Amino acid sequence: MSIDFWINVGVLAGIYGIFTLGLQLNAGFTGLLNFGQAGFMAIGAYTVGILVVDRGWSLWLALPAGIVLAVLAGLFVGIASLRLRSDHFAIATIAFAEIVRYTLQNAAFSGGNQGVLGFDAEWRAVSDWMLPWLATIGLGAYTQLPLFIVVWLAFVALLLMMKGLQATPWGRVLRGIREDEDATAALGKDVFAYKLQSLALAAALAAVAGFFVALNVTYLYPTVFDPTFTFFGYALLVLGGFASYGGVALGSVLFWTLLEGTRLIETSLSAGQQASLRFIIVGVFLLLISRLRPQGLLGNVNEMRVRP
Amino acid sequence: MTDTTQTERTEARASVLSSALAALPRPALLLAVLIVLLCALVIAFGPVRALQATVNGFVAGSYTGLGAIGLTLVLGVLKLVNFAHGDLLVTGAYFTILFAWLGLPLPLAMLTAMLATAALALATEKIIWQPLRLAKAGSLQLFLSAIGLGLVLRFTVQFFAGSQVRTLGANVVTSIAIGPLRLGTLQALALVVGISAMVIVGLVLRFTSIGKEMRAFADNRALAEVSGIDTQHIINVTWIASGFLAALSGILYATAIGSFNPNFGITLLLSLFAATVLGGIGNPYGALVGGLVIGLSQEWSTLLFNARWKPAVGFALLILMLMFMPQGIFGRAKRRS
Amino acid sequence: MSGQVLTVAGLVAGYVPQVDILNGVAITVAKDEIVTVVGPNGAGKSTLLKALVGLVTPKSGRIALEDKDIAGLAPSTIVRQGLGYVPQRENVFETMPVEENLEIGLKPRRDLPLRLRLEAMYALFPRLRERRRQMAGSLSGGERQMLAMARALMPQPKVLLLDEPTAGLAPRFVDLMFEQVATINRSGVTILMVEQNATRALAMSHRGYVLDLGRNAYEGEGPALARDPKVADLYLGGLHG
């Protein structure tokens, strides 16, 4: 029975992993403190939901459309705010994400407070097709297993893609920007364009994560995309290791094992106290990890500093 | 070598504590814009509605602004994005409940709560921030620790006090009539305390020895050290002041608003940061004025749009200010050598 | 060692555990001297000053100010013992007015009367009196350097450490700056200076040291060292063009 629970933890870890690959690209490899990732995710997810429900698009066509829109949003945000100082950029992106959230909550096109529902029929069909097939290999009883498999396939593929990109000259320029922006500019590189590309690519990854969030929750609702999502992303990024894509995978699995695993702690406390205790444990853990292993589990101590 | 260069750059890039008087042009510009906007609103919506919205804006702004004063000190002096600051406000309010429950009369409970929160803030320095600083932790590690500390504080409060709504039992419905305008009595008190706190902190920073040392430390930490300033002492004082101010604003918030639970700090936090950045990081006048500007723009916006857009208006204003006035209202750009 | 205000022996220091920038530097500074340390880029000149003032913690070696061992103390304590330090860059509090900069400078010696010390500094640098209410961030490069020195001189240090006082200055200000340093010295302040502008600096110094790879390479009287062909060939070659 409990396997279901852990499959769900795995789904969350995979989704947040994809989401955080973008943060790693921005913060870890470009030195951009992007705190608006949840906003890009919301744009991706809502685009998919609205196109399917209101326009009758196929879910599979809507996904690329969602990615494209998120990328456009990334470009827009980047053009408007990339010239800001790094800490101001962080605040501007968080403000952007919040504006997106409030717009989705208050506007008519997004279903407002009632959200978007009923976009996942095509995914359910796929899932239902996979289940008996999984059953033949003895894994059929877990309804979330198809989503788990698809999310992790996507995560691994995207992780390998990001690792590959990092090894290209493009990736090396990004790292150069993080190390010393002025020196990179002096080499004739258009630093602004590279940063913009980094942000747009992160937005695309956020959109993919948003697509899977939508499939998991089956309901698009603005509060799902609140800034906490981005904070969690950074928490698992730092946990896994700065400037390490493998660290994202490890960090995500560990973070979600901790966050959800704490639900299983049995005490004689009241439900409210038990719930509080869970977050106290998570808080203490975050404090300890940044103290005991500041570079993260797979991080390199020499790469842990972001230029402010 | 790169280490030092990077820290130095950090400091060079952050705008820091500065004197309000010497930076008149930008605040004057802002004041002019606000007056023009107010005139436009008076013409469009009539004096009563426009002025009542203005009064409401001052009230909303004072809640945010007062909370932001403590935050701006830590951000300006210690360069720490203290994501746990909102939860220090909560701690202050709940310490008051605790001490009142232990039998202290309410005013004494409030004072004790402020002292206790200041002590708690100092304890976080000793237990968390000092060791991290010595380990030369990066900005993301500090950010993560602050999130962790915020969780610990908020949920420790919730563990003992529960998440149900609480009240300090003050009478929140009385109001003062100024012609056709209304201002809640406790709201007026919040405004007065907010302005007083701002002026006191401002004067302390401007004229006292410790205030000057804090500004020097904020401006250039390494130079402050080699100028003979006991930096650890400055850090301790900053934490104590920040904790005290956080508790003061948390208690005032709890009293004047009348109803709260342990979440109020985290919901307020982004507004606190917005006020801090808007005002110019490290400047207590800026923090309060930043809060007032956000409050005014949000309440004025209710004349134009449905009130549910209020938070989005605040964030949009923040982005615009960052783009066009990145040093904030009272901030001062530091020239790079 | 009598007569020496500052004695450094066997100093080893660096920024990270694995790499030592200084590998056993030894220098002495006698009362009323100007001593200049020169050397190629990366020789550890700035690091030497930072180690003296406590910004870099020495791993081993001895630093004595008069008879007191100051190695390993906190910068604020060292400064209170009587060491004044002027960093190369970012050496003024840019968001504070000139006079407040000077006031902060007096922190190590609360016993000295502020008014008198301010007057002394304004007498030494008349330019600063004109600018006393101005924000330090708005000063010109030369004025900043003066303010930085004045700030360090406020508590009447036993030794003033100058880290490349002429760096980044326009050529016409370089002469002025060296004159200022000489003036300060004549007013009774012992100076230890690190300079890229080596020939000029050595020429006006009583004694000089050449550092290379974190070790003493040469030492001697300032002008003589500047004229030494070996030193000139190896270390002063392209440096002052």
Place this chain on the structure above:
Amino acid sequence: MSCKIGRLAAWAAVSALAIVASAQGAGAEPLDLKIGALLESTGPLSELGPPAEKAINLSATVANKAAKDAGVEAKVTIVSADSQGDPQAALSATRTLVDKGASCIMGPSTTPESISVLNGITMQRKITLWPLASSTRLRTVKDDGTIYRPVPADDLQSKALVKAIENHVGKGKAVAIIFRNEPYGDALSKSFTTDWQAEGGTISSTISFDPQQESFDSEAGQAVDTNPDAYVVIDYPETYAKLGAALVRTGKFDAKKVFVADALSFAKVPDNIPPEALEGAYGVAGGSPTGTDAFKAFNKLWDEAGGVANASYTANSFDAAILCFLSAVEAGSTEPGAIRDKIRSVTKDGAPQFTIETLADAVKTAATGKEIDYVGVSGAFRFKDNGDPSSSLYDVFQYQGGKQVKIEQVNVK
């Protein structure tokens, strides 16, 4: 990657073993019923957590006592989890409840949480879900008969509000609507607007406010400025404490013109709400609860138990858990599907009626397999095919001296 999956599998295996070890024979006597409580213990709605927790715990106490008095071997245990007010977290929380053997799940409080839990877990396992969300949207999803709402849906309630206003203010008057900008307020305000206008009334203003703001004086000012004949307030106590104070501060506000929706229905006005903001205000509550003996008995129980003050929907949560318990007794099984199929048998119109005070008799009767009609603290339950309460009876109450006083009943369709 494989190492991570391996780790996951290892975890899963360990957990599975633990479950197997603690598993008991299903359907065997005596009845050992686990009721899951999906509580908003943390997150933006965390003020709802403690009262709901207390209500459900009270139901277990009451049910266990009744079983003992009836001599029926049945035991109720409450297992709870934190939904964090978030659909994604609610999914995880529900899984832990299912792992702990919950046969019914009480809560959650919002529609997004409910739908995600329904689609993700409970529907496939035939576990009945008892959400406190009132959105009509819940009706549009396929639920396989597993959703039972212990609260009336918006469309019924809005009609009750219309009637109450017509009775106490008059037909065709101007009404200002103030609602918390959330699915609940949003949906109910829309149905009310439609229903009120259909009866010839006008809406003088519709004001929605963001619950996370600290002051609501502008919103309050806008509402009173239109000088309406009545106010409809759709809000939770936490925000109404602030909004109500702001309304009073305008100096032009008359609480007697206020009509509150069910989330502001309490036996006693909570401390944090200024008395002036609700004294004399009217409200509606579904299923004819106020003034009944059961209602009084429940409030007495609540006060005796100590702890958190009473709040909105506590009676509904309590009743829902009792209904789950009675259905299990009736089915003689803790199997979720069996419970689901018996819910209508314990809320049968025309069958012998029982209340909280006669619960032991209800248990005794249900144990024999006979149909019963449990009339809850929050009123009688008549579930329609879609799991919504169909009860057409509403109490119109008024707050007098800080207490809820029943004025009349209205019948809506």
